[in-house]
Amino acid sequence: MTEKKDTIPHALYIHIPFCARKCNYCDFNSMVSDAKTIDRYLRALEKELNILQGQYLFQTIYIGGGTPSVLTEFQLEKLLSSVIECIPASEIREYTCEINPGTLTKDKVVLLKDYGVNRVSLGVQSFQQHQLKRLARIHSGDDAREAFALLRMNGFQNINLDLIFGCPEQTLDEWEKDLKAAVELSPEHVSTYALTYEEGTPLALDLKNKVLHKLEEDIELEMYKMAIRYLTRNQFNHYEISNFAKDVYECRHNRVYWENKGYIGIGAGAYSFLHGVRTANEKDVSKYIHGIEENKNINSFAECLPQNQLASETIVMSLRLRQGVLNTDFYERFGYTIEDQFGNQINRLRRYGLVAYEDERLMLTEKGLFVADTVMTEFL
Ligand code: SF4
Incomplete structure (x- = not known):
């Protein structure tokens, strides 16, 4: 007997925990990996998707990471086709994929478009070479501009740019230049995040060893205020602490999190939250793959919230x-x-x-x- 489909709209998050190189401030669940592991991981995701098939109504999908765009064209097509085989395209209102500007190709853009992705979040972080180098990003400011142009040329009309402020030695003037460069591209959405020094990252170690110095809190606050002033002056609506959108382009998927509504996450370390119960998948990529291959329970955590x-x-x-x-x-x-x-x-x-x-x-x-x-x- 088939279970009755849950008709409450949910959000689906798909985690791709692979990157071309680890940025020095990053403590996300991501790693550099080999093609064989990535292929096995994609098969595991496919299996998780098959289990979800027909059970839920998904109005938003978000492929995040990690770096989903680090997948080869072949791997990306496999992932996108697995998604669309399990979730009716007619139900999806917003379908986002995170892109690192250093890993985008024309073929990947075409694939994303062909498989119904209608929103892209571009991890720009900064347009300035010395800042990107300091953060150990793999791309340049020009790579970000080129990736943006490629997306536009191929019909993407909903693009977010992620920016980071509060980098060591960053000045207000430099931050304003980043905001200006972002606005000049005319994206629909901008997210601005203060750099954090997460324990165990090379950046935090440099801070501890006094190789670098954290910006004063009042300068960081001034940068945040500058972002609000600059972006609102340029027709962005400041709709969430760190997020700014033009017209109707607020992120529907993230709104589900902010409203504390139901979502399902698949992939290593992904969280789900349904009917007051929060669960998390096994975070370790090998254990996650193995668990799925062996049809084992891959939840590493579950709690029912009072x-x-x-x-x-x-x-x-x-x-x-x-x-x-x-x-x-x-x-x-x-x-x-x-x-x-x-x-x-x-x-x-x-x-x-x-x-x-x-x-x-x-x-x-x-x-x-x-x-x-x-x-x-x-x-x-
Ligand atoms: S690209 Fe993103 S997920 Fe990957 S290492 Fe850098 S910050 Fe972390």
């Missing part, structure tokens, strides 16, 4: 959106109002001018936006 924790996480994630959380939506989902659980915190944060209510929405004020991490901890 209602109050689910509500806490929903507030924390939703406050990332500039529009905040609508009290009626919250009530519909949890059966009580935001104040019922968080009245004290909200009163305190309102007194300090860090959150506000507008049209029944709880949201961060501009002051709250700049200390968002501190505000969020109040709800945990």
Whole structure:
């Protein structure tokens, strides 16, 4: 007997944990690997996709990594065809693939287009050679411009550019140049992230050994404010703490995370969150492949969130959106109002001018936006 299809729209994340080279700040689940391992990994993904087939309604798909574009044309076609065989194209509203500008070819762009990918996220990070070198990126600023042009030429009308600020020795002037270069390309979406020094990365080690120095926090904050000013002045809507979009181009897939709604992740280390239950796949690529090949349970972690924790996480994630959380939506989902659980915190944060209510929405004020991490901890 076939199980009844879950008709609530979900998001599907597909993790490709392979890169051409490891960037020195990266602690993502990614590695440099050989063709044989990648082929086995793609077969494992196909198997996971087959299990999902017909069970869920997916409106967004996001192929991320790692570097999905490090796959050869042949491997990329295998992946894209596995996806489309299992998920009806008619249901998909947004289909994103992450691209590293140093790994894109014309044939890969054509494949992405042919298989229905309609949004690309380009990992530019910076347009300046010395910054890219410092981050150990494999591409140049010109590679990013060329990749963007290639995507445009082949009909991609929804392109995100990822940028990083707060690099060692980076000046406000340099950051403004990066913003300017990004805006000149006229993308639909820009994401800006502050560089973080994750434990175990070469960058963190250099920091520890005083080979480099972290930027002062107030300069980093000034860079963030500059991004908001610069991008909003250029018709980007600042809709999430780190994300800016033109017109209708907000990322639908990531909105599912921010609204703490249901998603399924496949691949090594990918998380899923369905009906209050969070699970994670085995993170180690070999163990993941082996587990799938042997038809074993590949979950390395599972937790069922109690209602109050689910509500806490929903507030924390939703406050990332500039529009905040609508009290009626919250009530519909949890059966009580935001104040019922968080009245004290909200009163305190309102007194300090860090959150506000507008049209029944709880949201961060501009002051709250700049200390968002501190505000969020109040709800945990
Ligand atoms: S390309 Fe992305 S995932 Fe790969 S090492 Fe660099 S930052 Fe990490």
